[in-house]
């Protein structure tokens with residue numbers, strides 16, 4: 001089979017990204033233009049600003065990805081683009097551009113679910129590692145064993161999927177999702193609450209080792225009832241009919257811990273110190289980690305460390321319970337929160353204790369990127385699963 005080069009385009013949230021991937025396994029180029037600095041003053045992504053910025057960035061980002069890959073518009077074999085889930089206006093920018101390119105160049109167009117992209121980001125690195133310096137680490141694992149249980153944990157999602165391979169195609173069954181906030185959303189909201197900027201995950205990850213994770217006790221999330229209602233929250237699965245009644249569920253809930261942090265801040269009178277930190281950091285043009293660390297007292301560091309420990313242990317415990325229940329052969333942990341160092345250590349340790357191999361994408365491919373979109377498109381390219389010319393963005397798209 002000759003190599004196939006797929007140009008991937010991703011614009012579902014606050015990153016405009018393009019990449020060229022060879023045969024679903026080798027990242028030839030990977031360009032990500034982040035809008036984080038633009039959204040930072042608002043403490044979260046502003047959809048209108050995101051669309052406008054995608055419009056500005058999309059052409060230069062795609063050009064750069066092609067040129068770094070030594071490719072031209074006409075030398076790639078197919079164009080892949082994120083269809084959803086994400087911000088409708090932001091998705092439309094990538095989709096319109098991808099459609100125009102595919103039409104003008106007469107290339108196949110492949111629509112990719114962003115969540116499937118996160119899952120395939122793991123595979124990219126797995127295969128890539130087998131060909132180069134991490135050979136030892138991955139030895140013997142390049143023949144991926146199914147079923148795979150994939151935890152996709154990011155700013156918008158905390159989902160568990162059972163994945164199987166049928167021919168070239170992958171199939172997915174959702175066996176768990178968050179009932180309220182995504183884990184990354186909890187990191188972002190707690191960071192905002194504590195005056196630690198946006199996004200919250202990376203800063204909390206780095207501050208946590210400076211605090212005592214046993215200092216504050218958070219009660220574990222209680223999920224008593226099976227989720228049978230139509231989803232009322234943006235992150236909840238909107239169609240309960242899709243969930244098979246005969247299967248155990250492994251749902252998550254992270255709005256409780258966010259509220260518990262707020263109560264702790266109030267009952268320990270931390271607001272004045274938080275406001276001081278917020279103002280001090282706002283006066284620094286590009287605040288660095290050290291600027292935050294210098295302005296955090298022991299109480300704040302202990303709270304941050306305890307919060308992170310609670311989330312990480314909950315994610316690992318529920319995921320491993322699902323892995324046991326479904327007797328899976330392999331575990332994937334992916335999405336922005338999979339960049340978290342304590343999360344990686346905890347999964348490595350707990351999965352090893354169960355004898356289940358666990359894989360993460362490289363740090364660069366954990367957060368949003370377009371290489372994962374091009375990788376997930378490859379099985380669809382092989383089976384000629386191309387998008388119709390009139391396909392559109394699906395903001396609430398499910399996997």
Ligand code: KG4
Pocket residue numbers: 013153154155156157183184185187188199200201202205335336337338339340341366367368
């Ligand atoms: O996958 P992603 O880039 O975008 C979504 O699809 O949501 O994930 C972004 C999320 C944010 O909530 C961010 O705070 C979180 O991933 N994140 C982290 C870390 N790096 C990014 N959370 C915990 N630890 C990190 N090191």
Ligand code: ZN
Pocket residue numbers: 114118154335336367368
């Ligand atoms: Zn994502």
